[in-house]
Amino acid sequence: MVEITKLDKEEIQKLLEFEKKNDEHILTYDSIINDLKNENYTYLLAKLDKKIVGYISFLHVDIELTITGIVVDKKYRNKGIATLLYEYVEKQNSDIKNIFLEVRESNNTAISFYEKLNFKKIDIRKNYYKNPIENAIIYTKKIFSKI
Numbered sequence: 001m002v003e004i005t006k007l008d009k010e011e012i013q014k015l016l017e018f019e020k021k022n023d024e025h026i027l028t029y030d031s032i033i034n035d036l037k038n039e040n041y042t043y044l045l046a047k048l049d050k051k052i053v054g055y056i057s058f059l060h061v062d063i064e065l066t067i068t069g070i071v072v073d074k075k076y077r078n079k080g081i082a083t084l085l086y087e088y089v090e091k092q093n094s095d096i097k098n099i100f101l102e103v104r105e106s107n108n109t110a111i112s113f114y115e116k117l118n119f120k121k122i123d124i125r126k127n128y129y130k131n132p133i134e135n136a137i138i139y140t141k142k143i144f145s146k147i
């Protein structure tokens with residue numbers, strides 16, 4: 001069973017190894033430490049038999065939540081782990097009204113993932129990403145009160 005836990009400082013090195021293994025090179029030790037200094041920032045890990053198989057990071061300010069990262073282990077993709085992480089965040093942050101994120105225009109897998117979760121495209125930021133230069137698509141999802 002997949003377990004979801006908050007990132008502990010002692011696990012940062014393991015998270016960096018996880019990213020490297022999955023050809024993602026966004027995080028650094030210092031960037032994570034810096035994010036964790038912000039009480040609105042959260043990193044959640046998905047673990048299988050204590051091994052990291054995915055993570056999601058987000059910034060929650062007032063009624064808005066911005067997803068800043070989501071990665072699943074290549075070996076465990078398409079098994080619902082990212083959906084599990086996302087749904088956990090939406091459920092645990094029940095006061096939110098809007099969720100935002102940005103994604104590379106060519107990242108069809110992530111786009112399909114977000115669109116399946118009912119995110120809607122609202123904008124394009126030209127040449128937003130570097131290495132390689134690429135447009136970012138901005139997605140948002142409105143959360144309506146379940147009451």
Ligand SMILES: CC(C)(COP(=O)(O)OP(=O)(O)OC[C@H]1O[C@@H](n2cnc3c(N)ncnc32)[C@H](O)[C@@H]1OP(=O)(O)O)[C@@H](O)C(=O)NCCC(=O)NCCS
Pocket residue numbers: 024069070071072073076077078079080081082083084102103104107108109110112113114116
């Ligand atoms: C995007 C990512 C997080 C999805 O993780 P995942 O655990 O495989 O996703 P899930 O199993 O929960 O998939 C749910 C939906 O995502 C989409 N999806 C997942 N893998 C896909 C693929 N290979 N091709 C197309 N769509 C795909 C589908 O809509 C899928 O729904 P379905 O199963 O009904 O077809 C994962 O592919 C990943 O880590 N990619 C690299 C990092 C990345 O690009 N992160 C996003 C940055 S903005």
